[in-house]
Amino acid sequence: MDSTVVSTSSLPPDEFDRNVPRICGVCGDKATGFHFNAMTCEGCKGFFRRSMKRKASFTCPFNGSCTITKDNRRHCQACRLKRCVDIGMMKEFILTDEEVQRKKDLIQRRKDEEAQREAEREARRPRLTDEQSQVIATLVEAHHKTYDESYSDFRRFRPPVREGPVTRSASRAASLHSLSDASSDSFSHSPESVDNKLNFNNLLMMYHEQGSSPESSEEEASSFSMLPHLADLVSYSIQKVIGFAKMIPGFRCLTAEDQIALLKSSAIEVIMLRSNQSFNLEDMSWSCGGPDFKYRISDVTKGHWLHVHRR
16 A cells, blocks of 8 residues: 555544544544544644654553543553553554655645646636726726716606606607707717707607507506606616717717717617616615605506507
8 A cells, every 4th residue: 555645534434423523532632533543632643643653651650540531631641542552543554754744745736736727727717908997997987977876966857647647649749858858968068960969869769759649548648647757767867878978988989870879779778777776676666866756667667568558
């Protein structure tokens, strides 16, 4: 047998129950495992090794039958060594100094190899370049500057009305009027022409246009009573998304047509992603600045469901 793999703490099969407290068979102290073929503490393990290596001979100063405990185990070395042998500790299990060193070297080599493998795994992990990290930092900063969880500057809006005689066509007209104002405000300081502003109005209309239809019944009209207020909320949100887009590196370098095309394809998705930050799972509602501006899912979906299923 290779001496480098001889274990001084091997566990005999079927003799160790992890649920049973480990007690040193020599002195009753807390054991750390099987050492030299017996369950012992570190103190008795070291005592047995030193005694065997020195070939020590001890004499009991009493009658040779001392009871060894944790507190008195140093009082009688003869009875302590006898107790070690009695519980099955064997000197054949003691490694020589050379074997101990080889075992330590083997353990250290395995640790070094594992550390090397971990370093290689770490080196293979994808990492962001400095440029990518800077872009992410810029986007995060742009988001924080254009998204206010308290909605403190959400002021120009019609009050929420969850029940009321608002027809679908009236809600639609009010929504488009609000969105048109929002788009004009958003580009009021931009060099784009009036035509480009009108094109952006078309973008807003695309999100809210549902086609002409007859006047709704009273029951259906009440379902659309929140639309004017929600239209104002969407207008506000679109203004914020436009501000966010203008802070994206390279966005202002694009033509006005390309800027509008990008906003048309992603503005609503960005708004939806941002709305997740104000969504409360406990009561399934969005909170936009205070208790007066909490929106239930039904506020957003009920009118849309009626409209879709009526067509």
